[in-house]
Amino acid sequence: xxxxxxxxxxxxxxxxxxKKLKSEESPSPIPDLTExxxxxxxxxxxxxxxxxxACVSSRWRRLAQDERIWESVCLRHWAALxxxxxxxxxxxxxxxxxxxxxxxxxxxxxxxRSGRRxxxxxxxxxxxxxxxxxxxxxxxGGPMGKFPPGKGI
Amino acid sequence: xxxxxxDSGTSSSGGAAPKGKHPASAPPSEEDVDELLxxxxxxxxxxxxxxxxxxxxxLEMAMEMGAxxxxxxxxxxxxxxxxxxxYNPSDLxxxxxxxxxxxxxxxxxxxPPPMPPPPSVPSFAPAESSSVNFDxxxxxxxxxSRERKRMRTGSGxxxxxxxxxxxxxxxxxGTTTIGSExxxxxxxATPGLPxxxxxxxxxGVRLVHALLACAEAVQxxxxxxxxxxxxxxxxxxxxxxxxxxxxxxxxxxxxARRIYRLRPPVGPISDPSTFDSFADLLxxxxxxxxxxxxxxxxxxxxxxxxxxxxxxxxxxxDFGIKQGMQWPALxxxxxxxxxxxxxxxLTGVGPPQPDNSDAxxxxxxxxxxxxxxxxxxxxxxxxxxxxxxDIEPYMLEDESGDGEPEAVAINSVCxxxxxxxxxxxLDKVYHTVQKVKPKIFTVVEQEANHNSGSFLDRFTEALxxxxxxxxxxxxxxxxxxxxxxxxxxxxxxxxxxxxxxxxNIVACEGPDRTERHETLAQWRRRFSQAGFDPVHLGSxxxxxxxxxxxxxxxxxxxxxxxxxxxxxxxxxTRSLIATSAWRVMAA
Numbered sequence: 001x002x003x004x005x006x007x008x009x010x011x012x013x014x015x016x017x018x019k020k021l022k023s024e025e026s027p028s029p030i031p032d033l034t035e036x037x038x039x040x041x042x043x044x045x046x047x048x049x050x051x052x053x054a055c056v057s058s059r060w061r062r063l064a065q066d067e068r069i070w071e072s073v074c075l076r077h078w079a080a081l082x083x084x085x086x087x088x089x090x091x092x093x094x095x096x097x098x099x100x101x102x103x104x105x106x107x108x109x110x111x112x113r114s115g116r117r118x119x120x121x122x123x124x125x126x127x128x129x130x131x132x133x134x135x136x137x138x139x140x141g142g143p144m145g146k147f148p149p150g151k152g153i
Numbered sequence: 154x155x156x157x158x159x160d161s162g163t164s165s166s167g168g169a170a171p172k173g174k175h176p177a178s179a180p181p182s183e184e185d186v187d188e189l190l191x192x193x194x195x196x197x198x199x200x201x202x203x204x205x206x207x208x209x210x211x212l213e214m215a216m217e218m219g220a221x222x223x224x225x226x227x228x229x230x231x232x233x234x235x236x237x238x239x240y241n242p243s244d245l246x247x248x249x250x251x252x253x254x255x256x257x258x259x260x261x262x263x264x265p266p267p268m269p270p271p272p273s274v275p276s277f278a279p280a281e282s283s284s285v286n287f288d289x290x291x292x293x294x295x296x297x298s299r300e301r302k303r304m305r306t307g308s309g310x311x312x313x314x315x316x317x318x319x320x321x322x323x324x325x326x327g328t329t330t331i332g333s334e335x336x337x338x339x340x341x342a343t344p345g346l347p348x349x350x351x352x353x354x355x356x357g358v359r360l361v362h363a364l365l366a367c368a369e370a371v372q373x374x375x376x377x378x379x380x381x382x383x384x385x386x387x388x389x390x391x392x393x394x395x396x397x398x399x400x401x402x403x404x405x406x407x408x409a410r411r412i413y414r415l416r417p418p419v420g421p422i423s424d425p426s427t428f429d430s431f432a433d434l435l436x437x438x439x440x441x442x443x444x445x446x447x448x449x450x451x452x453x454x455x456x457x458x459x460x461x462x463x464x465x466x467x468x469x470x471d472f473g474i475k476q477g478m479q480w481p482a483l484x485x486x487x488x489x490x491x492x493x494x495x496x497x498x499l500t501g502v503g504p505p506q507p508d509n510s511d512a513x514x515x516x517x518x519x520x521x522x523x524x525x526x527x528x529x530x531x532x533x534x535x536x537x538x539x540x541x542x543d544i545e546p547y548m549l550e551d552e553s554g555d556g557e558p559e560a561v562a563i564n565s566v567c568x569x570x571x572x573x574x575x576x577x578x579l580d581k582v583y584h585t586v587q588k589v590k591p592k593i594f595t596v597v598e599q600e601a602n603h604n605s606g607s608f609l610d611r612f613t614e615a616l617x618x619x620x621x622x623x624x625x626x627x628x629x630x631x632x633x634x635x636x637x638x639x640x641x642x643x644x645x646x647x648x649x650x651x652x653x654x655x656x657n658i659v660a661c662e663g664p665d666r667t668e669r670h671e672t673l674a675q676w677r678r679r680f681s682q683a684g685f686d687p688v689h690l691g692s693x694x695x696x697x698x699x700x701x702x703x704x705x706x707x708x709x710x711x712x713x714x715x716x717x718x719x720x721x722x723x724x725x726t727r728s729l730i731a732t733s734a735w736r737v738m739a740a
Contacts, residue, residue, distance in 0.1 A: 082489065082490070082491060083489045083490065083491050084491075087488075087489055087493070088489060090527075090528065091485060091488050091489055091527050091528075094526045094527050094528075095485070095526070095527065105704070121696070121700075123693065123696040123697050123699075123700045124700050124703075126486065126697060126700075127451070127697055127700040127701055127704065129482075129485055129486070129489070130451060130454075130482035130485065130486070131482075131704070132485075133481040133482045133484070133485040133523075133527075134478065134481055134482055136481070136523070136526075137477075137478070137481035137519070137520075137523050138478075140519055140522065140523065
């Protein structure tokens with residue numbers, strides 16, 4: 001994870017003084033990036049990094065869980081999109097969002113941690129979307145209530 | 154059952170007779186006995202034998218007196234432990250002491266011998282009216298003896314005494330198997346190898362043989378033998394673990410129902426075709442815990458999606474809508490197809506509800522809500538029908554009839570085999586389908602022949618099929634996104650779902666027997682004769698199925714195969730469910 005570029009750009013003396021300042025005034029070592037900058041950084045990060053970033057602070061979490069970021073995570077991996085991106089977006093957002101799609105249905109298909117930047121085939125995409133639909137349907141209120149209770153699928 | 158000691162013990166010089174028996178019986182196997190006993194924690198020396206015999210006699214007399222006082226019939230041999238004692242006098246020394254003291258005083262807790270607890274025979278106890286005195290007694294030795302004795306009564310043919318042994322199974326003592334024939338002369342010749350150590354595999358084989366023997370007895374209407382075998386099966390089953398045990402339990406229960414003619418007409422436990430909320434629950438659990446139904450839905454959906462390519466108005470008829478779990482995925486796929494979704498109409502067929510609730514309508518509402526979420530134009534109609542043969546073409550007609558004609562797809566997941574129970578119904582359905590002229594008729598059925606005329610053949614087939622099914626439930630961990638739950642409650646529900654099918658196949662006959670599964674080859678013949686052409690399912694469906702399996706943690710054992718344009722899903726080498734697609738033959 002990238003530390004803020006601001007501290008590295010400053011000279012060593014000022015960095016040490018800023019460190020002193022930091023330890024004096026606030027316990028937070030998180031560099032003070034603007035939201036836009038942070039978003040840009042996270043947008044290029046991989047899934048593991050995003051997961052870690054979401055654990056930093058509530059602000060970081062809000063940004064790391066942004067649907068646009070996860071949409072690009074998912075799209076990045078899909079070899080061929082059968083439909084228009086806006087079409088996909090509206091359906092996926094209605095059914096729970098890209099992050100949920102990734103976490104619940106795409107991530108399990110990645111064999112090991114080392115399988116980064118793996119391109120998913122259309123079938124895997126379609127399967128994960130189907131599962132997302134089924135999961136959403138199951139969680140809808142209805143005669144059987146939510147089924148299965150508490151589970152994702 | 155002969156009671157040797159009491160017979161000889163009625164004379165006053167009872168001590169002599171038993172004593173006389175012992176020297177004759179003890180020596181040949183004494184080393185074996187001690188070895189085995191020692192391995193199990195029993196310690197009896199030959200010098201104790203006489204003493205033991207005497208105690209036996211005392212015990213016997215005490216019991217007789219007790220019997221006279223109690224209400225248990227004296228002739229009911231089961232109630233008395235001395236029966237079992239006959240077969241293994243060698244382990245009696247301490248046990249007898251305690252037995253005797255028990256009879257005289259409230260039972261002190263007996264230090265259990267160092268062996269694992271015997272299998273749960275108590276399932277037997279009620280049927281055999283065991284004496285109340287000894288039930289709360291934690292004496293574990295008595296159980297194996299009792300079991301062996303019962304095995305003897307029960308076994309006309311061979312296998313016995315394996316259950317007690319496998320629970321006591323210490324490999325150290327070696328695997329000594331004793332068939333019934335050797336136990337028969339045992340009380341005289343050998344005081345009995347008191348424990349038979351059989352490895353579980355052998356017990357498993359015996360279990361299967363017992364099941365088949367029982368089925369054969371039922372087929373030959375030899376109900377007495379069948380009854381005895383059923384009890385034996387329960388015993389053997391309790392010695393097994395895991396899938397084998399469960400399968401055997403269900404099959405033996407089904408056999409028992411058949412023997413005792415307990416054919417509950419329409420009940421939640423036995424009738425799989427009852428569309429009640431309990432059946433729904435089981436169905437959904439089965440959907441969740443293993444991939445068979447998901448496979449069915451996804452492959453059928455793929456075929457329907459391809460058939461609907463380019464159509465602006467589509468109509469799907471679901472011959473068994475249940476909870477409508479198949480359709481969200483299709484709706485989503487249609488929503489995402491290039492060019493946008495068609496306008497979608499769904500007709501859901503279901504049986505009448507016992508409680509008059511409108512389940513069909515509720516499913517429709519839920520699906521409509523889903524369709525609305527993803528912006529697919531959706532219409533729904535529910536059709537209540539006792540049987541699919543009641544459906545007429547006009548019921549499926551497009552009432553709005555504006556502009557473009559509908560493309561129709563008919564979908565049947567495990568619904569057609571029920572039609573074979575009543576003659577002519579399948580033909581009627583074929584006729585109706587032909588009239589409707591669907592673009593595609595997707596059919597999913599269990600890949601097995603559970604409809605042959607011979608009961609034994611059916612039974613054997615079903616035994617293999619459901620054993621494989623239960624194995625796959627056991628072997629798979631379910632979906633990786635589910636946390637592994639202790640005790641796996643979902644599996645229990647799925648097992649019961651399958652169990653109900655087993656009950657139907659084995660215990661029912663005639664129109665009640667609705668689980669008339671047939672193989673893909675058999676269905677192919679039927680469809681061809683009825684005027685249908687096969688539609689090949691295509692590589693997309695195959696890839697979808699493979700992806701589905703990849704998502705299942707237990708996917709190692711599952712196999713997707715393509716057979717002449719149809720797809721089957723199986724566990725290892727055995728196909729269990731098959732999807733096929735058909736269209737009306739061009740005239």
